[in-house]
Amino acid sequence: MTAPAGPDLDLRQIELFLYREARYADEHDYDAWEALWTDDALYWVPAGGDLTEPGAQMSVIYDNRSRITTRLNQLRTGRRYAQSPPSSLRRVISNVEVLGREGSDILVGANFMLAESRDRGVEFWAGRTIYRLRIADGEFRLAAKQVLLVNRDQPLPTLAFLI
Amino acid sequence: MTDPVPDYARLIEPDRVHGSLYTDPRVFADELARIWHRTWVYVGHVSEIRQPGDYVRKHLGLQDVIMTRGGDGRVHLLLNRCAHRANLVCEAERGNSKSFRCPYHGWTYRNTGELIGFPFNQGYGGKGTIEAELSLAAVPRIDSHRGFVFGSMAPEGPTLAEHLGEAAGELDRLARLSPDGEVELTAGWLKHRTRANWKLLAENETDGYHPQFVHGSIFSVTGSPIGALYSDKSTAVTRNLGNGHSENDLRPEFRRAGEPMRWFGTTQARVPGYVTGMREAYGADAEQILVEGAPHVMVFPNLFIAEIQVFVIQPVSAGECVQYSTAVQLKGAGELNGRMISQSVGSVGPAGMLLADDTEMYERNQRGLAMLRPEWLDLRRGLQRERVDERGLKVGRATDETAMRGFWSHYLTLMEAA
Numbered sequence: 001m002t003a004p005a006g007p008d009l010d011l012r013q014i015e016l017f018l019y020r021e022a023r024y025a026d027e028h029d030y031d032a033w034e035a036l037w038t039d040d041a042l043y044w045v046p047a048g049g050d051l052t053e054p055g056a057q058m059s060v061i062y063d064n065r066s067r068i069t070t071r072l073n074q075l076r077t078g079r080r081y082a083q084s085p086p087s088s089l090r091r092v093i094s095n096v097e098v099l100g101r102e103g104s105d106i107l108v109g110a111n112f113m114l115a116e117s118r119d120r121g122v123e124f125w126a127g128r129t130i131y132r133l134r135i136a137d138g139e140f141r142l143a144a145k146q147v148l149l150v151n152r153d154q155p156l157p158t159l160a161f162l163i
Numbered sequence: 164m165t166d167p168v169p170d171y172a173r174l175i176e177p178d179r180v181h182g183s184l185y186t187d188p189r190v191f192a193d194e195l196a197r198i199w200h201r202t203w204v205y206v207g208h209v210s211e212i213r214q215p216g217d218y219v220r221k222h223l224g225l226q227d228v229i230m231t232r233g234g235d236g237r238v239h240l241l242l243n244r245c246a247h248r249a250n251l252v253c254e255a256e257r258g259n260s261k262s263f264r265c266p267y268h269g270w271t272y273r274n275t276g277e278l279i280g281f282p283f284n285q286g287y288g289g290k291g292t293i294e295a296e297l298s299l300a301a302v303p304r305i306d307s308h309r310g311f312v313f314g315s316m317a318p319e320g321p322t323l324a325e326h327l328g329e330a331a332g333e334l335d336r337l338a339r340l341s342p343d344g345e346v347e348l349t350a351g352w353l354k355h356r357t358r359a360n361w362k363l364l365a366e367n368e369t370d371g372y373h374p375q376f377v378h379g380s381i382f383s384v385t386g387s388p389i390g391a392l393y394s395d396k397s398t399a400v401t402r403n404l405g406n407g408h409s410e411n412d413l414r415p416e417f418r419r420a421g422e423p424m425r426w427f428g429t430t431q432a433r434v435p436g437y438v439t440g441m442r443e444a445y446g447a448d449a450e451q452i453l454v455e456g457a458p459h460v461m462v463f464p465n466l467f468i469a470e471i472q473v474f475v476i477q478p479v480s481a482g483e484c485v486q487y488s489t490a491v492q493l494k495g496a497g498e499l500n501g502r503m504i505s506q507s508v509g510s511v512g513p514a515g516m517l518l519a520d521d522t523e524m525y526e527r528n529q530r531g532l533a534m535l536r537p538e539w540l541d542l543r544r545g546l547q548r549e550r551v552d553e554r555g556l557k558v559g560r561a562t563d564e565t566a567m568r569g570f571w572s573h574y575l576t577l578m579e580a581a
Contacts, residue, residue, distance in 0.1 A: 015520060048256070049351040055501055057351045058489055061514045062505075070509075072386055074516055079380040082519035109175065120526055153256065155356035155485045158514040158522050 048153035055130035199224030205466035240302035272528035341493035352514030359525035403569030407463030426456020
């Protein structure tokens, strides 16, 4: 895939990248999903509290690049019981907007709805995702993904899949 | 069983318990009356309401409780129910306020519970008429140990010190890991909805048999030494602390290694500021504290300290509960505090690389309990090799079910004291 490096970002190209990332997550394609991340990655699912000091507060997920690998390696063992068997997942991403640029990074916002089915039952997840995209070698890469669940201040069921 | 009412002496035997204890709504109703709304239950920590006027909403059993710090600096536990028409007087999860104003008719209460205002008061004959009888209800008894605040809905009964008994020393041991001697629970809470009976969690907290199996995936990926602490060869012990409390005492393993900070999976060179602060604070005692590390203790019925994490179990129904979890913060511990948060975020809560798997087990247990045969859950592991230690407490090997037997023995005492 190619992405324009200039100021005129092609929203369609961005959307196609977000859809691809979502499909890898839905289909538990851990290798393809891991390959999207930059070395300075941050995968963050805040809990109810303040968003300004993540290092001083509990988060549902706050993974740097190394911890993303640990999380995926645990899934790859097949004995991550909270995902063994894996949840059946499908998500819809919409309301995609370019929010701005920080240096060479592009900030993109989108909303999502996700159905998760497993033996326990069907869970409905929804929220807003803020992506930080970077273009390297003509391709989009994922530098950060912050997932703001609509119910993050409430008790959440187990969230062991890639959201 | 088809008893008209549960007969607890028949359902709880020394080495097995009946499955209906986890599923029967009548048992859950009895537990609310005889355990959650009677005995001492952990509610919150003083560090969550530092300043006068600070408040935070908590639970005590099914009760929605506001923990406040009054203008006098004292901690209060108030039930979140207006004395007029039972509306919630506090909607925010936390904040700072001298008073709570019910949105329904504007009745206003001081943050210590007294009614101080009711609009159009001539309808009640003016001011100074109904205030004495219509205040917010306070939890009848409140007490704390090392800043851990407990409440009891029973006006009378054993004191908190009597209830905690041998478990108090484990809270002391946690506080002693702070150079200032204080635990702080200020990192915020994860809330994990769990479709399982609360007792499955309470029993699992000090079950040393499961870690190698349930957590084998993460131990293998990270090369964690935790699994070995719970191996068949481990010198760690499981101790029944009495009153339903129990611990996995890992100190024998850490003493054998004799390395400061090994309990945290690190070395003193990685946290120099912390170990220096500890040596300045505790002198010759610091070595032992830094080697032996933090407790792994379940305080009946709902407070669990797993070294660097604090968990609170909130019952919802026979088949559902909520787990709250946070990282321990130690006052004056410097760089260690951030590391404890980082490690805890990776381990606990809905996505935790440890706790999500425990929770998967709880929920599968609950589904398994719907099967009618065999009727019992087995608790006999290690019964034949249990001993009594120098403190007079029952001790088993690291993987033995000594803790569960202690839990059920106390549970039976409370449930029979109708």
